Amino acid sequence: MNVHIESADMKKNEDGHFIGHTLFSIEGYKDSYELTFFSKRGKEWDYSINFAKESGKEEDLLTIDKLIEEDDDLFDQLLDAALDSMEPTASE
Incomplete structure (x- = not known):
């Protein structure tokens, strides 16, 4: 399965939670999709998918x-x- 990643980003919000997105397409499918990621500590991840x-x-x-x-x-x-x-922060 060929996956093409169009763009991606991740940041920590003011509470230190991780919030990110990956826009991608998969060979054989017409549309592009966006996954939104969320994690309080960067270990267990929730996600949602949208067009x-x-x-x-x-x-x-x-x-x-x-x-x-x-x-x-x-x-x-x-x-x-x-x-x-x-981008790495000064504390990392």
Whole structure:
């Protein structure tokens, strides 16, 4: 499965929680998607998935969500793209 990451970002908010996004597309699917990540400490991650641009087929969105949920390597690839975009802080 070929994944193309279009952009990614991650930051800590004023409470020290991690909030990030990865925009990506997967070969064989017409639309681009955006994952939004959230973690209080950077260890356990919650995410939500949306269409990155205009709405597409809901069936495809649900299929991609299931892929991400079941494929740890895919999830890690998308999360790592966001984490890699973070600039180190003075305390790190």
